[in-house]
Amino acid sequence: xxxxxxxxxxxxxxxxxxxxxxxxxxxxxxxxxxxxxxxxxxxxxxxxxxxxxxxxxxxxxxxxxxxxxxxxxxxxxxxxxxxxxxxxxxxxxxxxxxxxxxxxxxxxxxx
Amino acid sequence: xxxxxxxxxxxxxxxxxxxxxxxxxxxxxxxxxxxxxxxxxxxxxxxxxxxxxxxxxxxxxxxxxxxxxxxxxxxxxxxxxxxxxxxxxxxxxxxxxxxxxxxxxxxxxxxxx
Numbered sequence: 001x002x003x004x005x006x007x008x009x010x011x012x013x014x015x016x017x018x019x020x021x022x023x024x025x026x027x028x029x030x031x032x033x034x035x036x037x038x039x040x041x042x043x044x045x046x047x048x049x050x051x052x053x054x055x056x057x058x059x060x061x062x063x064x065x066x067x068x069x070x071x072x073x074x075x076x077x078x079x080x081x082x083x084x085x086x087x088x089x090x091x092x093x094x095x096x097x098x099x100x101x102x103x104x105x106x107x108x109x110x111x
Numbered sequence: 112x113x114x115x116x117x118x119x120x121x122x123x124x125x126x127x128x129x130x131x132x133x134x135x136x137x138x139x140x141x142x143x144x145x146x147x148x149x150x151x152x153x154x155x156x157x158x159x160x161x162x163x164x165x166x167x168x169x170x171x172x173x174x175x176x177x178x179x180x181x182x183x184x185x186x187x188x189x190x191x192x193x194x195x196x197x198x199x200x201x202x203x204x205x206x207x208x209x210x211x212x213x214x215x216x217x218x219x220x221x222x223x224x
Contacts, residue, residue, distance in 0.1 A: 006154075032210050034211075042216075043214060043215075043216040043217065044200070044214045046211060049210060049211060051210060059211075088152075090154055090155065092155075094212075097142040097143065097204040097210065097212075098143075098160075099143075099145060099157055099160045100145060100157065100202065100212055101157060102147075102154040102155040102156070102157075103154050104153060104154045105152075105153065105154045107152070
């Protein structure tokens, strides 16, 4: 069966510090991978999606970046966090254009 | 550009009621529509996936219908329970080459005893 893991689950970081959130998918190959952010009281915002290794599309210009070093690994990064980067980050995967599955999320608080 | 709207934004009902949550979309050329549940502080859990060729899908007390021509889907929850309290989101995969699903903003449901 397919599973998706995200870590860390919770993160508290000072402004200006770096960020690395990881997402790993098991039980499937060549998935589409997505990073979403969910800010308090707001809907899901798509940040990045990837259809293959090294193929990253950005939906929102910002100080975040994403990488896909392996087929089932998706990493969200920042060199310098802003207060506005606080939120709930969700990784998801599917096979085109099939059922979408989400991880448990990573709660980021920037102080 | 596909737009997905969910009405109502919030709903509070007593236990035992049958509920209908609505999802509407502007572009009827879709591959599928998916309903999710999200508990506070958690990820999204897939409830039902309806392919564009299907009219409805059922899982336990949940029934989702799809009317592509009118751009609407409904999620019916029978005999609601306090454990059904959560936010319910729908997402649409639109035909035409994009891999990206479009989400509604969700309906926040509270079922009180």
